[in-house]
Amino acid sequence: MTFTKAQWPRKLRSAEWFGGTSRDHIYHRSWMKNQGLPADLFDGRPVIGICNTWSEMTPCNAHLRDLADRVRHGIFEAGGLPLEFPVFSPGESALRPTAMMFRNLCAMDVEEAIRGNPMDGVVLLAGCDKTTPALLMGAASVDLPAIVVSGGPMLNGMFRGERVGSGTHLWKFSEAVKAGEMSQADFLEAEASMSRSPGSCNTMGTASTMASMSEALGMALSGNAAIPAVDSRRRVMAHLTGRRIVDMVKDDLKPSDILTRSAFENAIRTNGAIGGSTNAVVHLLAIAGRVGIDLSLDDWDRCGQDIPTLVNLLPSGKYLMEEFFYAGGLPVVIRHLCEAGVMDREAMTVSGNSLWEEVKEVRNWNEDVILPVDKALTSQGGIAVLRGNLAPRGAVLKPSAATPELLVHRGRAVVFEDIDDYKRKIGDDDLDIDENCVMVLKNCGPKGYPGMAEVGNMGLPPKVLKKGITDMVRISDARMSGTAYGTVVLHTTPEAAAGGPLAVVRDGDIIELNVPERRLQLEITEAELAARLESWVPAVPVPASGYEHLFHTHVQGADTGADFDFLVGCRGSAVGKDSH
Ligand code: FES
Secondary structure, rough: OOOOOOOOOOOOOHHHHHOOHHHHHHHHHHHHHHHHHOOOHHOOOOOOEEHHHHHHHOHHHHHHHHHHHHHHHHHHOOEEEEEEEEOOOOOOOOOOHHHHHHHHHHHHHHHHHHOOOOOOEEEEEEOHHHHHHHHHHHHHHHOEEEEEEOOOOOEEEEEOOEEEOOOOOHHHHHHHHHHHOOOHHHHHHHHEEEEEOOOOOOOOOOHHHHOOOOHHOOEOOOOOOOOOOOHHHHHHHHHHHHHHHHHHHHHHOHHHHHOOHHHHHHHHHHHHHHHOOOOHHHHHHHHHHHHOOOOOOOHHHHHHHHOOOOOHHHHHOEHHHHHHHHHHHHHHHHHHHHHHOOOOOOOOOOOOEEHHHHOOOOOOOOOOEEOOHHHHHHHOOOEEEEEEOOOOEHHHHHHHOOOOOOOOEEEEEEEEOOOOHHHHOOOOOOOOOOOOOEEEEEOOOOOOOOOOOOOOOOOOOOHOOOOOOOOOEEEEEOOOOOOOOOEEEEEEOOOOOOOOOHHHOOOOOEEEOOOOOOOEEEOOOOOHHHHHOOOOOOOOOOOOOOHHHHHHEOOOHHHOOOOOOOHHOOOOOOOOOOOO
């Protein structure tokens, strides 16, 4: 519906800029009018920002200008004034040293852009991995009405009649080439078949996971996560989101009303059910920090335990996001979880309805893609949080992506001091390593890389691959792409570059991994560990200047979301005086 000014229940924030006859009001309106905006658009209607992470350097978000136009239609239709603005766009596939180093920069940009500009609510246009959490973090810290619309996944990749998943098959093909099972020419031919359309990765990687998290948290309209980027219904979703934000402003429905502890617990359970990315752990912890919810790694273990993985998608299963959409998408998963009694059905969503209201009538159109609870892919779909003298503040592992026989394992450590050391040694036939060893990679955490690179699923040594072995236990302070798989211990905290015990592991040490008992132990005495830590010398210098200096100095550990210490919390939408 369209609102007239008289129907607005309170003075809108944008009226401070546009709602008067002073010199400053005239100044603000006049400059806006250089875009050809008629005078009656400044009649007191809500101004809605469209926060856009469009960038041709972020190919997963390169279609977002089109979607922004659809959002714009919806906002106009509902009686709002849409104004689109760009923010820094961290693209996963190309940005160096790693997109994660810039998630907080993007979040800071989003927060300040929303607070400093004349808007009453905001639509968050995201797609690629880091853009979704960054926008949610920034918007949560301002706490004006906000709603996510995702760019949607790419169409299925196809290569010689076989489904090809973004990322997942890149790793698979790369290993196959190293093992001599695939030619380099075939690998090059497969390149074009992986990315057939605009959109984000088509597996249940981090982008699809975070789109699903937005929906499970209640921050996106129901059904948003899975619609392919090029499906006309993605445009409809954007249009409806534009309409809805105007109502949200009228109702003053803010992130703090939606992002409750219940919402985060629902999201954690949903992540287990979709076989979601381990990256969601870091991002949800960071978003929770912005709204003052004391979410911890223990909540991940507690809420995720015994959650069945229902979504049969790569990398844990076999299908891709296109099939997930055709099967009914995330609302079906949420309905199954609600019926299993593990969700808070009353959690509020951006629609103004409860989560249950949104999903109670959806149907599962393909039970091979979205499995019923009694036929789940695994009954332990959550993220396992490991502790021990090697990870005093925790480390994570995704059991559904691991080899079951390796979940309890003791092995001899083969240590790589950093990613360059790994690259130097891994192809060497003289490297003293076999499939029973534990590969240990240091200095790839938030401060170490910098930016906590997705290198935790380090490839196996070619001489092991050639034996037909496809998995080994790997431990690092890095992250892993949501499209990857393996028995991979990640996010080991404190990280090596901050002097965590990982820093003092040596070649030949014995490491015990026991996932059922949630243990990660370096088998040396307490006294030996203390002595090694005492003589530890930092291997990663503090960058002298620039953003890297800011990042290194202020980034927190993975166990609390790797946010900057000074960005945690909600600072509200109040802004200082006009400078004119
Ligand atoms: Fe952008 Fe995967 S690289 S979504």
